[in-house]
Every structure is written in structure tokens, then in C-alpha cells.
Amino acid sequence: MFLFIGILMTLIQGGYVRRIRPGKHLSASIRAIVILIPSFVLIALASNQIILYVGLTLYTYASAVVIPCFTTISSIYGNDDEKGTITGIFRALGALARALGPTFSSMIYWSFGASFAYIVGSIAFIIPLSILLSTKIKTE
Secondary structure, three states: OHHHHHHHHHHHHHHOHHHOOOOOHHHHHHHHHHHHHHHHHHHHHOOOHHHHHHHHHHHHHHHHHHHHHHHHHHOOOOOOOOHHHHHHHHHHHHHHHHHHHHHHHHHHHHHHOHHHHHHHHHHHOHHHHHHHHOOOOOOO
């Protein structure tokens, strides 16, 4: 399963993400977040391997797209002498999310079960989706 995810993520990032035209990263991020919602539902409700792998494929696509696009979007902001600080803060917040997200998710997982945890995660993606939908990209 991890081999499948790794190979697919490599193909998506190398074949699709690097070819996203400037100015299209926000719409690509929005599409990816929209795809994350059903991917978590499919993983939560998977009754066989086919459904699980369809959910994993959607999840892998979204994961491969979101972080590179977010990094590109964050690099637009600030003056030239501030870009390193802005990118550093963005990456630090990402590291914090990678630490706190699994901690919070595992508490839900062990308290209420896997399906419930994935459904809650799916619903939680509505928050970043609504933020992205209200975001205006700074034009240079």
C-alpha cells in the first residue's frame, strides 16, 4: 500500500504538479481539497480493497498537489527580503500541523473508531476549503 502511494505521488508531482501554470495554484489547491473530502469517506467506508485503493488514489492525488501549491502561493507574499521568513513560518506551521494533526486524529481514532475518525477528518476539510474559496491571490 505504501509503495502504491509513493509511486503514485511521485508520478503526480513530477507529471502534473510541476506543470501547473503560474496563477493556477489556488484553483489546483481547491480541487485537491475538494477531492480529499470524498477520499476520506471512501477510506472510512471501504468494505473491500478496491474501494480502499480508490480512496487512497484520491487521497494521494490531493496530498501530492496541496503542499507544493500552498508553498508556491505563500512564496508570492512579502518583499524580497521577507520571502525567507514567510516561507519559514509556512513550513514551521506545516510541521506543527504534522505533529498535532496525527495526535488529535489518533485520539478520535482510539476513542470512536477508524470510520468515525475519517468521517470527522472529511468534514474538517470544509474549513480549509472555505478559507481557500475566500482567498484572493496577490498579483505581482
